Amino acid sequence: MEFSEVIRNRYSCKKYDGRQIEKEQLDQILEAGRLAPTAKNLQEQRIYVIQTEEGLAKIDKLTPCRYGAPTVLAVAYDRENVFTYPGGKRDSGVEDAAIVAAHMILAAKNAGVESCWLNFFDPEEAKRELGLPENEEVLMLMDLGYPAKGAGPLENHGKRKALSETVTFWDHS
Numbered sequence: 001m002e003f004s005e006v007i008r009n010r011y012s013c014k015k016y017d018g019r020q021i022e023k024e025q026l027d028q029i030l031e032a033g034r035l036a037p038t039a040k041n042l043q044e045q046r047i048y049v050i051q052t053e054e055g056l057a058k059i060d061k062l063t064p065c066r067y068g069a070p071t072v073l074a075v076a077y078d079r080e081n082v083f084t085y086p087g088g089k090r091d092s093g094v095e096d097a098a099i100v101a102a103h104m105i106l107a108a109k110n111a112g113v114e115s116c117w118l119n120f121f122d123p124e125e126a127k128r129e130l131g132l133p134e135n136e137e138v139l140m141l142m143d144l145g146y147p148a149k150g151a152g153p154l155e156n157h158g159k160r161k162a163l164s165e166t167v168t169f170w171d172h173s
Helices: 003-009 023-035 053-062 093-110 123-130
Strands: 045-050 071-078 114-118 136-145
Touching: 003 093, 023 045, 023 071, 023 093, 045 053, 045 093, 053 071, 053 123, 071 093, 071 123, 093 114, 093 136, 123 136
Parallel strands: none
Antiparallel strands: 045 071, 071 136, 114 136
16 A cells, blocks of 8 residues: 555544454564664564453453454553653653554554554553553553444544644744
Protein backbone atom coordinates (compact mmCIF):
# COMPACT_ATOMS: atom_id res chain seq x y z
CA MET A 1 0.00 0.00 0.00
CA GLU A 2 1.26 3.49 -0.81
CA PHE A 3 2.31 5.36 2.37
CA SER A 4 -0.14 8.21 1.71
CA GLU A 5 -2.94 5.62 1.55
CA VAL A 6 -1.79 4.05 4.83
CA ILE A 7 -1.96 7.35 6.72
CA ARG A 8 -5.21 8.42 5.04
CA ASN A 9 -7.03 5.11 5.59
CA ARG A 10 -5.77 4.08 9.04
CA TYR A 11 -8.44 4.41 11.73
CA SER A 12 -9.02 3.29 15.32
CA CYS A 13 -10.83 -0.02 14.92
CA LYS A 14 -13.40 -0.67 17.61
CA LYS A 15 -14.82 -3.98 16.40
CA TYR A 16 -12.73 -7.06 15.61
CA ASP A 17 -13.81 -10.42 14.21
CA GLY A 18 -11.65 -12.42 16.67
CA ARG A 19 -9.43 -14.16 14.09
CA GLN A 20 -5.81 -14.25 15.14
CA ILE A 21 -3.45 -12.26 12.93
CA GLU A 22 -0.88 -14.16 10.93
CA LYS A 23 2.61 -14.56 12.41
CA GLU A 24 4.15 -12.94 9.32
CA GLN A 25 1.97 -9.85 9.80
CA LEU A 26 2.77 -9.66 13.51
CA ASP A 27 6.48 -9.98 12.77
CA GLN A 28 6.24 -7.09 10.26
CA ILE A 29 4.50 -4.94 12.86
CA LEU A 30 7.02 -5.73 15.59
CA GLU A 31 9.92 -5.15 13.21
CA ALA A 32 8.56 -1.67 12.38
CA GLY A 33 8.69 -0.90 16.11
CA ARG A 34 12.22 -2.24 16.38
CA LEU A 35 13.34 0.03 13.54
CA ALA A 36 11.72 3.17 14.98
CA PRO A 37 14.14 5.92 15.97
CA THR A 38 14.77 6.60 19.65
CA ALA A 39 16.78 9.32 21.38
CA LYS A 40 20.50 8.46 21.29
CA ASN A 41 19.35 5.10 19.84
CA LEU A 42 18.76 3.84 23.40
CA GLN A 43 15.89 1.61 22.24
CA GLU A 44 14.26 1.70 25.66
CA GLN A 45 10.97 0.31 24.35
CA ARG A 46 9.63 -2.95 25.66
CA ILE A 47 6.82 -4.60 23.70
CA TYR A 48 4.71 -7.32 25.30
CA VAL A 49 2.60 -9.43 22.93
CA ILE A 50 -0.58 -10.62 24.63
CA GLN A 51 -2.58 -13.31 22.84
CA THR A 52 -3.43 -15.98 25.40
CA GLU A 53 -6.87 -16.29 26.94
CA GLU A 54 -5.38 -15.54 30.37
CA GLY A 55 -3.49 -12.49 29.12
CA LEU A 56 -6.48 -11.06 27.25
CA ALA A 57 -8.63 -11.57 30.36
CA LYS A 58 -6.11 -9.41 32.25
CA ILE A 59 -6.42 -6.74 29.56
CA ASP A 60 -10.20 -6.90 29.85
CA LYS A 61 -9.85 -6.25 33.60
CA LEU A 62 -7.74 -3.17 32.84
CA THR A 63 -9.90 -1.57 30.15
CA PRO A 64 -13.26 -1.95 28.40
CA CYS A 65 -11.54 -1.02 25.13
CA ARG A 66 -10.18 -4.32 23.78
CA TYR A 67 -13.16 -4.50 21.41
CA GLY A 68 -12.57 -8.22 20.79
CA ALA A 69 -9.02 -7.84 19.45
CA PRO A 70 -7.20 -11.20 19.51
CA THR A 71 -3.81 -9.54 20.04
CA VAL A 72 -2.87 -6.67 22.32
CA LEU A 73 0.56 -5.11 22.48
CA ALA A 74 1.57 -3.47 25.73
CA VAL A 75 4.08 -0.76 24.82
CA ALA A 76 6.33 0.17 27.72
CA TYR A 77 9.72 1.74 28.21
CA ASP A 78 12.61 1.25 30.60
CA ARG A 79 12.75 4.49 32.57
CA GLU A 80 16.30 3.66 33.69
CA ASN A 81 17.51 3.72 30.08
CA VAL A 82 16.26 7.10 28.81
CA PHE A 83 18.00 10.23 27.61
CA THR A 84 17.46 13.23 29.90
CA TYR A 85 17.14 16.46 27.94
CA PRO A 86 18.96 19.69 28.76
CA GLY A 87 17.31 21.37 31.72
CA GLY A 88 16.64 18.00 33.38
CA LYS A 89 12.84 18.30 33.30
CA ARG A 90 12.07 15.87 30.48
CA ASP A 91 13.37 12.59 29.19
CA SER A 92 12.90 10.53 26.05
CA GLY A 93 10.85 7.63 27.49
CA VAL A 94 7.30 8.64 26.58
CA GLU A 95 8.13 10.12 23.20
CA ASP A 96 10.33 7.20 22.14
CA ALA A 97 7.67 4.67 23.13
CA ALA A 98 5.09 6.78 21.25
CA ILE A 99 7.26 6.81 18.11
CA VAL A 100 7.63 3.03 18.34
CA ALA A 101 3.87 2.63 18.80
CA ALA A 102 3.09 4.93 15.86
CA HIS A 103 5.44 2.96 13.61
CA MET A 104 3.70 -0.28 14.60
CA ILE A 105 0.21 1.16 14.07
CA LEU A 106 1.10 2.30 10.56
CA ALA A 107 2.86 -1.00 9.81
CA ALA A 108 -0.28 -2.84 10.95
CA LYS A 109 -2.43 -0.95 8.47
CA ASN A 110 0.12 -1.60 5.73
CA ALA A 111 0.01 -5.34 6.61
CA GLY A 112 -3.80 -5.44 6.39
CA VAL A 113 -4.31 -5.44 10.17
CA GLU A 114 -6.42 -2.86 12.00
CA SER A 115 -5.45 -1.35 15.34
CA CYS A 116 -6.57 0.92 18.13
CA TRP A 117 -4.36 2.97 20.48
CA LEU A 118 -5.68 2.40 24.01
CA ASN A 119 -4.94 4.80 26.81
CA PHE A 120 -8.09 4.23 28.88
CA PHE A 121 -6.42 2.27 31.69
CA ASP A 122 -4.31 2.84 34.79
CA PRO A 123 -0.64 2.32 33.79
CA GLU A 124 0.40 1.27 37.31
CA GLU A 125 -2.39 -1.31 37.47
CA ALA A 126 -1.35 -2.57 34.01
CA LYS A 127 2.24 -2.97 35.17
CA ARG A 128 1.10 -4.96 38.23
CA GLU A 129 -1.46 -7.05 36.34
CA LEU A 130 1.04 -7.95 33.61
CA GLY A 131 3.88 -8.53 36.09
CA LEU A 132 6.25 -6.05 34.47
CA PRO A 133 9.51 -4.99 36.07
CA GLU A 134 9.43 -2.02 38.47
CA ASN A 135 11.66 0.08 36.17
CA GLU A 136 9.20 -0.09 33.27
CA GLU A 137 6.37 2.31 32.48
CA VAL A 138 3.40 1.30 30.31
CA LEU A 139 2.63 3.98 27.74
CA MET A 140 -0.22 2.37 25.86
CA LEU A 141 -2.01 -0.79 24.87
CA MET A 142 -2.56 -1.53 21.19
CA ASP A 143 -5.41 -3.65 19.88
CA LEU A 144 -4.51 -5.61 16.74
CA GLY A 145 -6.77 -7.73 14.58
CA TYR A 146 -8.99 -8.03 11.54
CA PRO A 147 -12.06 -5.81 11.49
CA ALA A 148 -15.47 -7.36 12.06
CA LYS A 149 -18.15 -6.94 9.43
CA GLY A 150 -19.46 -3.40 9.61
CA ALA A 151 -16.37 -2.02 11.36
CA GLY A 152 -14.99 1.23 10.10
CA PRO A 153 -13.87 4.68 11.07
CA LEU A 154 -15.97 6.88 13.32
CA GLU A 155 -18.12 9.48 11.60
CA ASN A 156 -15.72 12.31 12.38
CA HIS A 157 -12.62 10.41 11.15
CA GLY A 158 -12.21 12.40 7.94
CA LYS A 159 -12.72 15.82 9.50
CA ARG A 160 -9.42 17.64 9.75
CA LYS A 161 -8.54 21.23 10.44
CA ALA A 162 -6.87 23.18 7.66
CA LEU A 163 -3.09 23.37 7.84
CA SER A 164 -3.43 27.10 8.42
CA GLU A 165 -5.16 26.31 11.74
CA THR A 166 -2.42 24.02 13.02
CA VAL A 167 0.81 25.19 11.37
CA THR A 168 2.63 28.50 11.78
CA PHE A 169 5.68 29.45 9.80
CA TRP A 170 7.74 31.20 12.45
CA ASP A 171 9.67 34.18 11.19
CA HIS A 172 10.68 36.60 13.92
CA SER A 173 13.95 37.93 12.53
